[in-house]
Amino acid sequence: MKFCFYIILFTSLSFSVNAQNYSLEIELENENDSLVSGIQITVTSPLNNKIIGYTNKNGILKIDHLQNDNYSILIESIKINTIKEGIYLTSNLKKKYEVETKINELNEIVLTAKESKGLTSTSIIDQKAMQHLQPSSFTDLLELLPGRSSIDPIFNRTNSIKLRETGIADSQENYTISSLGTSFIVDNIPKNVNANLQYTAGSSLSINSGNNIGASDARRSSVAKGVDMRAISTDQIERVEIVRGIPSVEYGDLTSGLVKIIRKRGQSNLEGRFKADAYSKMFYLGKGIELKII
Structure with missing residues (x-):
């Protein structure tokens, strides 16, 4: 009987020791308090049981009711470098870790038009540059030119191009030599604006009110001001060549430069684009289909 009593007593003591609970307190240290608060800490047991918690404003996380066992500690955040460590818990434990700021470096991106090697000053804007820029209209592409x-x-007024500042006819801007003298050619077909009749007038069409009644009509008119770049979509453009110098005589009557647009052609996959900003909401969906004419 005494032997059985000893065995039962020893077994009870062993069970009570193994079932004892401990606490683990993890403290993060850094001069910047924002780097130690709200940091995710994951404590994993050998059976892959995970306890996930977040540090308080002082950078402390305390976990209770842990048993005597091996644990792995993972401290990670987008703000700090990841910390990993394994521990063997035999008593209440406090751990301190010095955290370091994570430095995220991006590859250098140079977004500009390419200069061609020719007799005239020509800038080439390819599709890759347009994808980075995400233009709202053709006007945005001019930002890639040198010095821009x-x-x-601006969508409530005419967007005219000015490649070479040759001045205007008078102070009222009845016509501008710079924008009117710039030729736009789309797939070798010129956009002729010599007979532009897109004129609107009248105080009833005014956007502004008060003393500026009718003032907005002049801004919306593109008569004798060349091509309104708001009407040119950039989603179907493959490449743009902008000649700021003197183009070849084959391009016709121009005095202030040339904009040569080459659009996409042939079969292509379905593609879409959505852009939203404080000024506009835009959506584009397109697919190129190749037609075989027999």
Whole structure:
């Protein structure tokens, strides 16, 4: 009987020792308090049981009711470098870790038009550059030219091109030599604006109110101002060549440069684009189909 009593007593003591619970306290340290708060910490047991918690504003996370066992600690965040460590828990334990700021480096991106090697000053804008820029209209592509700056899209007035600043006819801007003298050619077909009759007038068509009634009509008119670039979509363009110098005589009557647009052709996969900003909402869906004419 005494032997059985000893066995039962020893077994009970062993079970109580193995079932004892411990606590694990993890503290993160850094001079910047924002780097230690809200950091995810994962504690994994050998049976792959995971306990996930987040540090408080002081960078501390405490986990209770852990048994005597091996554990792996994983500390990770987009703000700090990842920390991994294995521990063997035999008593209440406090761990401190010095965290370091994670430095995310992006590859350098140079987004500009390519300069061709020719007799005239020509800039080439390919489809890759347009995909990075995500233009709202053809006007945005001019930002890639040398010396140009980025501006917000303007859709309530005519967008005229100015490649060579040759001045205007008078102070009222009845016509502009710079934009009117720039020729647009799409797939070797010129966009003729010599007989442009897109004129609107009248105070009832005014956008502004008050003392500026009728003032907006002049801004919306493209008469004698060349091509309105708002009407040219960029989604179907493969490449653009902009000649700022003197183009060949084969391109006709122009005085202020040339914009040569080559559109996509042939069969292509279905593609779409959606753009939303403070000024517009745009959606494009297209697919190229090859037609065989027998």
